[in-house]
Amino acid sequence: MTKLLTLPSAMCGFMGRWSMTAIDSVGEMTLFMLVGLSHIFCGARIFPRTLQQLYAIGFKSLFVILLIGIFCGMVLGLQGYYTLVQFGSVGLLGSAVSLSLIRELGPVLTAIMLTGRAGSSMAAEIGVMRITDQIDALYVMDINPMAYLVSPRLLAAMISFPLLTAIFDVIGIVGGYLTGVLMLNINEGAYFYRIASSVTMSDLTGGFIKSFAFGLLVTTVCCHQGYNTHQRRDSVGPEAVGNATTSAVVISCVLILASDYVLTSFLL
Amino acid sequence: MNLARETAVGIFILIGLICVTWLTVKLGKMEFVPGQGFELSARFDSASGLRVGADVEIAGVPVGCVINIFLDADPMRTQAVVRLRLEKDLQLSDDSIASIKTSGLIGDKYISLSRGGSEKILGVGDTIHETESAVDLESLIGKYAFGGV
Numbered sequence: 001m002t003k004l005l006t007l008p009s010a011m012c013g014f015m016g017r018w019s020m021t022a023i024d025s026v027g028e029m030t031l032f033m034l035v036g037l038s039h040i041f042c043g044a045r046i047f048p049r050t051l052q053q054l055y056a057i058g059f060k061s062l063f064v065i066l067l068i069g070i071f072c073g074m075v076l077g078l079q080g081y082y083t084l085v086q087f088g089s090v091g092l093l094g095s096a097v098s099l100s101l102i103r104e105l106g107p108v109l110t111a112i113m114l115t116g117r118a119g120s121s122m123a124a125e126i127g128v129m130r131i132t133d134q135i136d137a138l139y140v141m142d143i144n145p146m147a148y149l150v151s152p153r154l155l156a157a158m159i160s161f162p163l164l165t166a167i168f169d170v171i172g173i174v175g176g177y178l179t180g181v182l183m184l185n186i187n188e189g190a191y192f193y194r195i196a197s198s199v200t201m202s203d204l205t206g207g208f209i210k211s212f213a214f215g216l217l218v219t220t221v222c223c224h225q226g227y228n229t230h231q232r233r234d235s236v237g238p239e240a241v242g243n244a245t246t247s248a249v250v251i252s253c254v255l256i257l258a259s260d261y262v263l264t265s266f267l268l
Numbered sequence: 269m270n271l272a273r274e275t276a277v278g279i280f281i282l283i284g285l286i287c288v289t290w291l292t293v294k295l296g297k298m299e300f301v302p303g304q305g306f307e308l309s310a311r312f313d314s315a316s317g318l319r320v321g322a323d324v325e326i327a328g329v330p331v332g333c334v335i336n337i338f339l340d341a342d343p344m345r346t347q348a349v350v351r352l353r354l355e356k357d358l359q360l361s362d363d364s365i366a367s368i369k370t371s372g373l374i375g376d377k378y379i380s381l382s383r384g385g386s387e388k389i390l391g392v393g394d395t396i397h398e399t400e401s402a403v404d405l406e407s408l409i410g411k412y413a414f415g416g417v
Contacts, residue, residue, distance in 0.1 A: 055273045059280040098295070163284025170287040199295040200321060 032227070033220040036154045039147035046152060053156035057118040061164060068113055069168040072105060073097060073175020080176075081184050090186050094194030097176035098169075102199060102207045106169040108260055111161065111214035115252040119222035122153055123248035126226030127241035135227070150223045154216065161215030162208045169207070206267040213263060214256050221255060222248040305332060305356045310366040310379075310396040311340065315348035317377040317402055318368055324352050324379045331355050334379065352379065360396075361386040367400035377402060 040046060080096040126149055129135050138145045173195060180186045225248035232240045312318075315337050324332040332354035340347045354360070363384030370377055381396075390396070 051274065051277055054277045054280070058284075059276040062280055062283070102291070102295075160280070160284075163281065163288065166284055166287035166291055169291060196295055197323075199291075201292070204291055204295065 029220055029224050032150075032224045033154070033216065035146050036150035036220070036223070039144065039151040040155050042147075046147070046155065049148065049152035050155045053152045054160055056121070057114065057153070057156050058160035058164065061114055061117050061160075062167070064113060064117060065110060065164050065168050066171050068109060069106075069171035070175040070178070072109060072168075073101065073172030073177075074179045076100060076105075076172070077176035077179035077184075081180060081186070090180075090184075091190040092194060093176065093180045093186055094191040095198035097180070098173055098195040098199050099203065101169050101172040101176075102203050104260070104264075106165045106172065107207050107210040107214060108256060110165045110168045110211060111218060111256045112253055114157075114161065114164065114215075115218050115222070115249055115256070118157075119218045119252055120245050120249050122219065122222040123226040123245045124241055126223055127229035127244045130227060130229045131237060131241060145227075150219075150227070153223055154219050157215035157219040158212060161211045161218075165207060165211035202267075206264075209267065210260065210263050213259065217255055217259060218252045221252045225251070305353050305358075306392045307335070308352045308354060308360070308390060308392075308394055308396060310350050310352065310399050311347045312350060312366075312368060312399050312401045313347060314401040314404075315350055315368065316404075317370070318350065318379070319377070322376060322378050324354060324381060326358075326381045326383065331358055331381070350379070360384075360390045362388040362390050362394070363398060364390070364396055365398040365400065366396045368402040370402070 076097045077093060080093050081090060084090045084092055084096065126135075129149070135145045135149070138148055177188075177191060181188045181191050225244045226241075229240045229244045232243060234240075235243050318334060318337060320334055320337060322334045323330045324334065332352055334350055335353045336351040338349055340349050350366075352366075360381065361384040363386040365382045365384065367380050367382075368377055369380045384398070
């Protein structure tokens with residue numbers, strides 16, 4: 001009798017442990033984010049630090065976002081054309097390109113690109129600072145490490161994610177124009193008329209809400225992983241920095257796509 | 269170095285804001301001065317397929333849009349009330365006809381207005397009485413197929 005009960009109880013124990021760890025880490029990250037956000041309002045000298053982060057997250061990502069945006073729009077124009085031409089309604093290409101960019105691809109692809117470009121460097125930078133005891137040194141010098149390291153990054157991400165998403169959307173529409181109008185000879189007026197008539201304000205606000213949320217999410221996860229590098233159980237030292245960076249990128253990407261589904265179902 | 273960095277951030281913010289403005293004003297049709305134009309309502313037996321934001325046209329020229337669709341509050345009537353916002357200087361006589369039409373075979377529904385000959389001009393908040401509801405293509409096909417014509 002006791003043997004029969006061992007397996008189910010072991011499974012229940014495993015499930016319980018797993019879900020408690022998950023809930024623990026979600027709560028820990030939320031608190032981390034809230035502390036970081038609260039220091040935006042009361043941290044000293046937040047502005048120059050934010051400017052530096054805006055340069056690192058925003059300006060340095062500009063080129064890669066332009067590149068990705070134009071190719072994304074071009075491939076949407078191409079794919080959309082060959083699908084729509086079967087129904088003889090190539091005039092709808094503008095709607096297809098602009099709506100898929102503004103609603104979904106713009107926020108998600110921008111966030112994933114920024115995770116790779118800016119998020120990974122956040123995790124690695126803060127992780128190295130942690131294992132070389134620089135964060136403790138900040139603390140000893142009476143500089144709050146959260147206010148010094150995390151808050152400017154959160155603020156900069158909240159500003160630059162929506163802006164980069166807007167740039168991505170616009171350049172993607174230009175990309176669709178390049179393939180649709182210049183290469184495949186759709187009527188230029190029809191392309192832009194369809195864009196203007198099908199995109200509504202709620203599509204745009206939905207996209208911007210998404211990119212804002214992704215900005216908070218990515219920065220929180222990446223900073224949290226870097227900040228707690230020393231507490232990793234799987235590795236120590238430089239290896240822990242590598243692992244922290246990897247898991248920061250992986251967790252961010254998974255959370256971006258999962259929360260995108262949840263946000264879309266709320267916004268629609 | 270600091271100056272160069274500030275300039276770079278400034279360029280980034282500027283490009284971003286230009287894109288945001290273009291998207292919201294040009295595509296989102298955001299109105300900085302709300303309440304331009306005047307509102308009319310029209311009662312239809314069926315507003316099936318008509319959506320908020322649909323165009324209102326006279327002779328194919330867009331002159332406004334649908335801003336609200338709701339069921340008539342009077343429990344004795346089953347009619348849809350459609351609120352339209354039209355351009356400010358548009359003059360419509362009170363015997364104008366509003367009809368729901370479809371652009372193309374499977375396109376979006378829109379409202380087409382045809383001007384009447386009366387001398388009374390519709391003002392803010394008036395109701396268009398002459399209306400034609402959307403043509404129900406399926407029931408027409410059904411009538412044709414089963415000999416109801």
